[in-house]
Amino acid sequence: MTEAERKLWNAFPTGEFVDLGPVRESIGPTAGENAPKDGDTWGPDRTIRARVIASLLLGAHDAGDGSVPAVRLRGARITGQLAILGGTIAHELVLSGCHLDEPIKLTGSTTRTIRLTDCCFPGLSAGGMRVAGHLSLSGSIITGTVRLSRAQFESGLWLGGTKVVGDDGEWSLYAPTVVVDSTTVMRNADFTGGVALFGGRFNGGLSLEHATLRNPGKEALTADNMVVEDSLRCNDGFQAVGCVRLRGSRINGTLSLEGTVRSPDTRYALHLSHMEIRELVLKPAEPIDGVVTLAHSRVGTLHDSPDTWPEKLRLNGLTYDRLRGRGVARRIEWVTRDPEGFRPQPYEQLAAWYLSDGNDALARRTQLAKLRARRQTQSSLGGRLWGRLLDAAVGYGYRPWLAGVWFTLLLAIGTVVFALDPPRPLKPAESPDFNSFAYTFDLLLPLPAFGQRELFDPGGWTQWLAYGLIVSGWILATALIAGATRILRRPQ
Template structure:
């Protein structure tokens, strides 16, 4: 196939014709349209096939725009050209354009240079070019780059756009480098990177300032292994919108940015193993919205960020296995934080030191970090309530050391699974109102609430607690208005209530744990009256470590406050009975004697029974022994009286003269010694019982 011969002179003449048209229309601002009407042929990507008559030299444009060449018919009004192939370099560096410039659907052979230029407005929609340098560009009106295709970087460093900057449907290519470089860019109105905008390479705009909106709706940014968008210190007075199909491959950086609102609804950010969104110190005046299909591979990091409205991640999916999926340490949200419904986080969620001005909602959320921490919220402050209900699931530890919840904290129906470790670690947690772990709340691993302060109820009705070989519930040193320990089944593990204090304690005999630590446990009232005293005493024996006086005193005091004196005495007797286990042999004997004689001081009437019995026994013995085993000592002594002699022998404080008058021999002597000893034991026991000595530890 032979190449047709084209007369160079003819091509030059055809080109001159296009340039003459441009010179003629510049005075009126009428566009020169060189397109054929064939969309495929008119695409600047096919400019190599364009006829010579569609060629315009860059020098002609430069001469017009710099005033070197005057347009036909007078003063320059506007330069408008469409569908041309521009040859040579369009170099307008430091040029002050006297009129607006519109170059639409043109193909440039060389990069365009607008560095330090100034113009009323510049529009390059649909143009294809090797690159664009517009550093320090100044425009009074808009800079329109809609549909621009650049095979090299577009640079706008320090540019000041008096109107809007539009890059709708633009395609910027700078693989491994910058696609758009715009440090300290200022746009008085809005910046549009939407409607099919794509960038291969980094969008780099730290310190930029946008007076209206910054829109990336539907945009695609790709710089795998690098930064897709860099906006350190970026300021957007109104909304920054990255939604409805916005996708990135590479890191999105917004540290220290100041935004009116920020939306990631339906966006997809991908930077596996790294930061997908890094926005430490971010300030959003109103809301940050990441709902409805917001999907992230990599870490979302907002350390120290401040959100003036609410932060919503409802229905979002954050994936960073083995790392941190969401880092909100020291974040401040003036209203609510919502991570509910189908919110999924694969990797750790961190809220250390965060402050939420409204509600924190995790209803239905699924946090997954097996063998590690699923939720880290040490020193978290929530001014209102925290809700983890409706199927909330955490595979890994939920840790909330010294967290504070201003109203109700609900874990109703939640599941926390960390077998062999701590399921919920909330040492020194403060909940101003109720803490609900009821309605099917399930914990595989220890529930650690030691030192917690609960302003209302600690409610465990219908819960399932499992920590085999460990502590199923640790409430040591905790405080609550009421503790409702009513699990669905017997806790598998120890329940530790050491030094806890509650106003009301309600439990169920059917679900008592095998071991419950009760030392120092204080409660004002027992709410379950169906548990009788004997069962309560069996409950006390589940405390390990042997005899502890306090747990009996506490139970007796609770019965006494309820007006159940008989029950209180039963507990007090059981306390002394159990005490014998810690005594030595002599102590055990004394304990038995005191129990039998005066019921440890709580049944002093037993002494009268023993006294009557011993009197009857002594009277019978000494009646039988007189006179052959009883000899008169004093001839002037009264006659023998068996009852009087028994009283003299039995009661050390009684002197009827019988024992002095009659000397016992043989068996009668041994009986007198035995009754004297019994009398001393009875007297001592009665005195101890009446003075309360036996009731002391």
Template structure:
């Protein structure tokens, strides 16, 4: 029966039975509907519920389709079960819309103005459309509340404005969307530590697109989505995400993105904490921060990805990142299966230079694993490891050396490993032991490159052997007493002591020096030519050769230690 309805409401019922569109206020902008006193613009929310319950007769499968109507009263669909779509375009709902534990078909509010929307446990076989809508609510429960809801189609908030000054704008913990979630070009403003957009444990089977969106929360995260699962790509390209506090601006702890995570040209800001806080994040595709502007604060880092696993590439080309009080990038224990495109200039404009670096940029690369570097020279990456990490750790050096060795650049790998030992001596000297151990380590580095560079050591050995031979030759030229020299032929047994000594040949003198200087492997020339140790000059020469011998012992020991150490440290 429709005799109890106004003329406008009778038109609504008839249009619903035919599945036709009905425009209640043609030519009236939606912004003006809220203040309109024209009864022809009004449709009671109670009537819409009655229609969906079938109390006004059978409805067309195309559903209730109203445009430019002012809906009065609370539109209460709690517990409702209906297959009839509800499509309200550019309408005004001054009081809350509720669909708690309802099971409905498509709900569409495109271009409409709504107060609080509460739909916890909603089961929608179709889509929930809020494209271009304005939702203004209040309270800790959220302006658009979809806790534990299940949307069979899309959740489309493209170009929507969702605002809550005292709580989350979108609160949707445990939300399941079987298709896509769109916040493209949306303006979202929330408040509080729960986040402006809160999606803890939510599952989006398709893509989650926030490209060009503006999400702001001055007292908590902009996007709070720990445990989020996205079946395709998460788009933050061109978005502005501004949050506050230690939880981060974009928070994705333990999230899993089955496609790519793209933040290209995004602006992500948090002046009191991390910008991207994503410990344990898993991205099955690529992670793009290309061209992004990232501004964070605090010791924990601007971009936090400790323990993250990126199965594609990690691309930060042209990213601008700042943090005046802590790390720029925290990649500790992160893993990238593809290439790493992190230009060193992102951290330090002077990367690749020799000597100390005073630039304040810091990164954590401890146990960061990757397969290839692109858009960054190995020397530049080595600069970051040696001068822009917070403490000495061996793994980043070993990782870079392994990359260079795999590329066939063994010389580069050796230079990296030498730099590792230099950094150990510079930043963790206590690990080497006492003062004498550190002195030996320093000498070993300068002479043998810690076992990775043998040319200097070989040259030192050659010079020491030359000094030994020269000492023997010089000994043959130094007179000790009349007719004798510091080095001379050995007098045969039984010869008179007054017999004049015979001078050794040049070859014999050089051989004598080598014989005396070599720690091992005598030449046998001392049986013919030897030092006269009964005189002071002969003793002085003997002492000099002993010193050369000690140097040779040390060099040979370093050579053996360096060689065996090289074998053990080959990546």
């Protein structure tokens, strides 16, 4: 052994730290800031072979009495590959400020806590590993993909301030079906390449606060069918360049997205369809650049703001119990942003929520907006014309007072005109005195009430006015009946 290796060998039984060089300890805002940049130039006095560390972890050196053995090392260059495949590691491994020449391989291993903090190494393969403790890569620079598929962690997974640059052109962190029984922290992390967490289970929440995910034109975060207990936090400066996809996931707490998402060149920028979310806080720092879908998801409480509503928003099939935030009266605009066109369900859901919240007037306005939007999709000219007539006459039944306005206006016009140019009596000897108000009223009603219409005959241009009043009366009556029988129903 070299002198450096013998120091580590002798310190192992008591678990003491071996310092081979200075290590930066100040915490900065930049991911990987403290990791060594020149570790590949360190000489023999700071160099330890990976097989020496592996031998210690696998029991090559007896433990000391009354102490807990461990490999704890600072400021070292580790040559060769640290590879323990399928082995059982009974001791803790702590590397701080170290440089590893080759990727680490711990696939299928069973270990205690592993801490690789503020280190620099070219990738980690640990699929299927079982950690009776936690895995920490905090502050490290990893120039290769971190693979943790099917891994299980009892006490947490920590990637706070970690910088990862994927080496396969697709993934920086590949951890499908991972299980973490405690907290998962990726605060201030920086990932170049996709982050795959689909099928994972995070029982202590997942923090992506101030994290940066870059995978332009592809999926920055893929987490389909993930389960998160507590909360998933994507705020405090969170940035994603690429699609954030959580399709089919279940958040048994709060999903908070208050950062920025930009992905105009993928099908969706934010894919939250078919999810179950107890509380969704969707208040990005700026409107999301791209299409956002909440289709067919179930949300308990939704918090958002009109200032950051997405330009393109799919809500078809979304159900929610409560809406919170500003712009209550502007929600109708919110449901009209579907890039694929009219969908009736978002209007029905919004109207139902308005009713449950005691806003009957806004519920009626929502139903009216739905019918107007549906009219634009009708292919037949007759259907569109009839819809416009119903809208103008009675607001599809949701504004029946419009019929009264039209009736009053036509009654006033007829009363004035026929008072100035009265019709001639058909039977002068038997006709009662002419009353322009009663005569106009009779013309507007489908069934005359005062008997004036049958006893007087208008002449000249007033005859056409009389015909117009009769037709208008039938139209108003028909529209009012249609609105009452087909439209005036409270949403269920």
